Amino acid sequence: MNSRRASPPAPGKQPVPVASPWRASRERLRDRAVKREAVIRAAAREFNRKGYHNTSLDDIAARLEVTKPTVYYYVTSKEQLLFQCFVAGVEQIRAAFRDVRHLEVPARERLNAVLRHYGEAVASEFGWCMVRAEDQDLSPAMSRHIKALKSEIDHGIRRLIREGVQDGSIEPCDPKMTAFALAGALNWIAHWYREDQSLTGAQIAEAFVTIFEGGLRPRGSASRLSARERIRRRARSALAR
Amino acid sequence: MNSRRASPPAPGKQPVPVASPWRASRERLRDRAVKREAVIRAAAREFNRKGYHNTSLDDIAARLEVTKPTVYYYVTSKEQLLFQCFVAGVEQIRAAFRDVRHLEVPARERLNAVLRHYGEAVASEFGWCMVRAEDQDLSPAMSRHIKALKSEIDHGIRRLIREGVQDGSIEPCDPKMTAFALAGALNWIAHWYREDQSLTGAQIAEAFVTIFEGGLRPRGSASRLSARERIRRRARSALAR
DNA sequence: TAGGATAGCTACCCATCAGTATGGTCGAGG
DNA sequence: CCTCGACCATACTGATGGGTAGCTATCCTA
Structure with a gap:
């Protein structure tokens, strides 16, 4: 079941051409930002579907296929989650x-x-x-x-x-x-x-x-269009009925 | 005189805008329909102030100077309360x-x-x-x-x-x-x-x-002011900077 | 290969709150 | 005076859910 999150986020396994020592940590930092954004986006979707109070953090976590503490690893509180959204x-x-x-x-x-x-x-x-x-x-x-x-x-x-x-x-x-x-x-x-x-x-x-x-009120030149209007109106009411 | 709850909640408090029918209960004014309506109205006020989920039935009861079971005597659930409102x-x-x-x-x-x-x-x-x-x-x-x-x-x-x-x-x-x-x-x-x-x-x-x-678009012959418009707009952007 | 940082999980705590069990008070009718 | 029933309070239950403690696994740097 739990394939250890290797596939979903990013397969950072490729041999990096230039082995800058900071490369990896920077990569990870970027990774973290991506995940955090994913958390916020998932929260927005759940809030949108069920409302803020009817959405638990377990719901959001489940939607991301992680657990609640993981969500808290990227966000300090449910309130902040709403705020970010x-x-x-x-x-x-x-x-x-x-x-x-x-x-x-x-x-x-x-x-x-x-x-x-x-x-x-x-x-x-x-x-x-x-x-x-x-x-x-x-x-x-x-x-x-x-x-x-x-x-x-x-x-x-x-x-x-x-x-x-x-x-x-x-x-x-x-x-x-x-x-x-x-x-x-x-x-x-x-x-x-x-x-x-x-x-x-x-x-x-x-x-x-x-x-x-x-605006709703017919424009000045509307009287001139009354004939055409009536035609369209007929067609419309025929469709409506 | 009910010596139990008369003194704690400040007996002589009249400045409440909505007179609670329970005050009048001393005057033998017992009308279930009136009270029920008062419950719904109080609920609407509280929902309006704090939102549905941030309002507890204790809050509503307190606003009416009664307790929660009393509210449930007139209404079957919080959900129904919202529905009635x-x-x-x-x-x-x-x-x-x-x-x-x-x-x-x-x-x-x-x-x-x-x-x-x-x-x-x-x-x-x-x-x-x-x-x-x-x-x-x-x-x-x-x-x-x-x-x-x-x-x-x-x-x-x-x-x-x-x-x-x-x-x-x-x-x-x-x-x-x-x-x-x-x-x-x-x-x-x-x-x-x-x-x-x-x-x-x-x-x-x-x-x-x-x-x-x-509608927003000016009525009548207001569409050929473009020259003046441009001048005015320049003045505006100068101010804005 | 150690040691630290990163990242995630299981298991738990506890505050809140909808809803209820139970019993007391009071007016009315007998 | 006594009982019945309408009305309301005290005090509880049970579940939900936000938030945390602490362990584990993995990767990076030294």
Whole structure:
């Protein structure tokens, strides 16, 4: 049964061409980081499937085909595990902000780009931890840390909205409420995505951006399209019934 | 006078916002239904404050100034308690659908009315239970029940969207994705409302409806400001640096 | 080949908490 | 005054699960 973990992680048996004495220990250090990441990833998957409180460390260990103390060898506590998952998810979104910061396009397009990355992140395997993790489950210190990260993202969105209103690419609106609405819609993806994976995270985000941009109320030229609309409507209702 | 527990828990403590029916028991006000509802309401409050798993039945009992067996006298299990809280929240939304069903206005306005009630419900004391309760915490039977109720609401929104597209009051769109976006934005209120109660649930819902209706892209002839945009953007990036 | 660091396991501890057994109090009806 | 039943408390059980102690095996460096 227990084949002594030689095959799963990395067969470091190859004769190394240059026998630098530090080579091996460096290799091992890298190995350790890889394993630690695997632990965090496995935790994220289990949390995603069953929720934080319904997942025991034995579950996570079993999923990795090791035992609980082994998990504790890479992580100090269950709480820290959740925290790491959270940070991993948030980092994707922070990267999105960094990516668009220097783009030479109107703010609305920068916002859209962020929202697309945002949606992808929420639909990723760390999405659940980032979105559904409750700070009540964490120590005050970690809770503060997480709140700060969330707030940073929130204010990043508000800022893009304000800039969009200023440069005329976004309809004047309340940045705070609008940011809440956008982030909420995207965050919520984490709640239903598991059960309906017919679309990728990017596709969902794209659809949402389209909805956010256009709004529900028909655009000015809508009256001109009424004939075509009616045709499509017929086809639709025929399909729906 | 019950000399046993009258003195320890500070007898003259009135400032509790929710009057506990056990206080009134001295006045012979014995109404089982009222007490049961008080139990559920207290549970909702505690779940809202600390989360389901971080709330023990002792906590809930203490909040009512009784003991755990008393709670079990009115409720069969913690799980059922969560379920009842959930149903109480969902019922508010179902009522919203019933209210608008017979209104003689375009579907978009009926949808808006539902969304307003929806937002209020999510910001109410049962909002957390309705939104953040994970079906992983419930037995399969109750989980199915809850999924059915959620699905009913989801399809109710989709239906209003379809009707709006048909009667021309809503821009043609994908009903499923749009429903997800709307419900997500509103559901998310439950995550941040506790910490920012500067607005009522109704006001938030109203703001969201405005955002959903108009969309981010400016209405009318606002798209040929690109020259001015560029200037403004330069100024901004200069400030940002 | 010794000795230390790395890495993982078995077996255990113990705090928490859902749920219960049992028995006491009090008002009402006889 | 006595009993019945509704209501509630004390004090317990049992299981789950986070976290640890301590042993073992392997590899690296000397």
